[in-house]
Amino acid sequence: MNRPEPITPQGEPPVSLYARHEPVFNRRIDGKFRRIKWAIMVVCLAIYWFTPWIRWNRGPYAPDQAVLIDLAHRRFYMFGIEIWPQEFYFVAGLLIMAGIGLFLVTSAVGRAWCGYACPQTVWTDLFQHVDRLIDGDRNARFRLYKAPWGPAKIARRVLKWAIYLAISFATGGAWIFYFADAPTLQSQFWHGTAPMVAYGTVFVLTLTTFVLGGFMREQVCIYMCPWPRIQTAMLDEKSLIVTYKDWRGEKRGSLKKAQKNPGEYGDCIDCNQCVAVCPTGIDIREGPQIGCITCGLCIDACDRVMAETGRPRGLIDYATLDDAENEKKGNPPTRHLKLIWRPRTLVYFAVWAGIGFALLFMLGTRTHTGLSVAKDRNPPYILMSDGSVRNGYALRLHNMQNRPRAMELAIEGLPGAVMWTEDMGRAQAARVLTRTVAADATQGVRVYVVAPADSHGQAFAFTLTARGDARESDTAKTQFDAPGDE
């Protein structure tokens, strides 16, 4: 019974879940949203590019780069703000604000992040302009794509990829300047003396920019990025989306057909310009979809066609699903500004602004003096020959200002106790010691506290006060142990 029994062959090949990538050759278009895109691209790239080169004088003891993430020295500088690692919650707070900010923007103006500000969008847009510059507009690029490989095609491709690579290097590579003094690092970079991690970072970021911006493009948005998925969950009937007003556009038909049969066709002349200009290659007339980054280029294209055919603009426009219902009934569209005044947006804004104010408040009231204490636990106390009791403490003094400061370390509580440090001897023991802490640095100090004979174990505290500035102080609570208390 091991003779295989043949089964029916099927006529059709099995259905494949794999779809071959169809390259997008989007047509050049000019219009309101195209110009907004240009402006945002220029502003974003300029901010990204030039920020590391802004100087900011912090005196002789700190770097003069306005924005610097100094991983090597564990400092984060942003203009007048300096963050130490233990204050990283400020950065965490900023990241939380950025996250809620995305929600806020989505609630107020839909997927504006995707359409205008996302680096993937900005670089894809830039690279598509390079395509147009080298290969021509939509049809020329399509012809070249279909053409067999020959010297001319190879030359164009090599030139185009070289420009991709140059842009990738210039933009991806600029990332490293946020992490070290930019002029120094640039000089080191060209002389081959920069750290390996700098070259590695430039290599990786150049490569990812080249691949993501030059080749993967809209596939990142459609297949890789989680944000469109989150967006689909966040959009509601009051969210601004790019809408094809099918109640106005359908039934589609060419101008000729429409002229022949007045009243039968809608405003859409089926010219396909909205599809031709789309950077992600979708047809907006199929309704809201994950591939739509709401960049508005199809609105520009359609508006122009509507103008040319003498019809009112806005067949494709930013509108909400509620608007659609509303306009179908013949009511005028809601004004966009009015959309912002809804509870969801206001709650996001309140949370976002609340975190921002809390951060500003904390930033304004934080001190630049810090003290931490670790008590010796083995042994917990030492009985001295005169009957007094000694405890040891490892203190760390933080001077978080960009100048050396004299600081007073004092014992608070613990009657009769005095202290001395390793480098001074018990003879000079006192209740208040003065230490000079270097600029923007910490100082570790081992302190011996001795309390008179018959002292009991009790809680007390060290205080550290910057001399001449009573606001600048910190207190560290700790414990004093004595015999007979265990």
Next chain:
Amino acid sequence: MADTTNSPASAGRRFDEATQTETVGHEWDGIEELNTPLPRWWLWTFYACIVFALGYTVVYPAWPGIHSATQGVFGWTSRGQLASELDAQAATRAKAVAGLADLPIEQLPQHPELMRAAVAGGAAAFKVNCVQCHGSGAAGSKGYPNLNDDDWLWGGDLKTIETTLIHGVRQPGDDMTRQSMMPNFGTDGLLDAGQISAVASYVLSLSGKEKPSAMTQAGAKVFAENCAVCHGDTAKGNRELGAPNLTDAIWLDGGAKADLVAQITHPHHGVMPAWGTRLDPVTIKMLAAYVHSLGGGEEFQAPAVATGAAPAEAATQAVE
């Protein structure tokens, strides 16, 4: 039988009806296997791993023989790696070790860098050699001195600590070992029980642990005749002889009256190895620096006044 109907064998590729997947072409009692090959990339990764593994067994020790395994063309061994890591570690310490070897220990405080290295090295060596008796916090216990306090039997400056470490305490065969021998006043019949009790009371009264009385007065007389020769007329001890200060708060062998009586009757004599025969000179210097750093270290004095504590600390430090 499958839900499929028979057809000529020439049909070639066959597809399962329900899943539209090609089958491998065999059927047993109606059960068919779908042909779902591994993805190419997976297969190529697998082949690459095999190639890598073969190469790995060539360059690293791998194939077992009867007496030993193949050595591998890189010549790598785990022992060799350990040796090179130890060498690298030694190299990082080489500068400090060389500096310490040449430096007399009493000059160490003038070299803060070396001092820090010595204290760190001493802390590590202490954990290996000393904690068994002195405890991991160097706080000792009854019969084992606490090294954190300011009380020293033989002296607490760097040089003296180093000497004590090198020669040990009560080590036979070492001429310079720390040798102090309190007589067995009780068991050898030098004092009777009443005298011992009296002198113990007297000693306790010196640090205020007992009130003066007829008993302590009798004890004072016994002390002057028997004890003062080593412990001194004022009972403040003598570091030359290793005689402890009896007026302070620190009692190596216990500070209750029963402890004193026991100690006078038949003294406990602690010992410490002569570390000079067991450890290298640099490690001993490091240990001395570490013990000196624990909070009770004294300043080194020229030999003429080496018997006393530093003047500034004399008021609070006593000689036991």
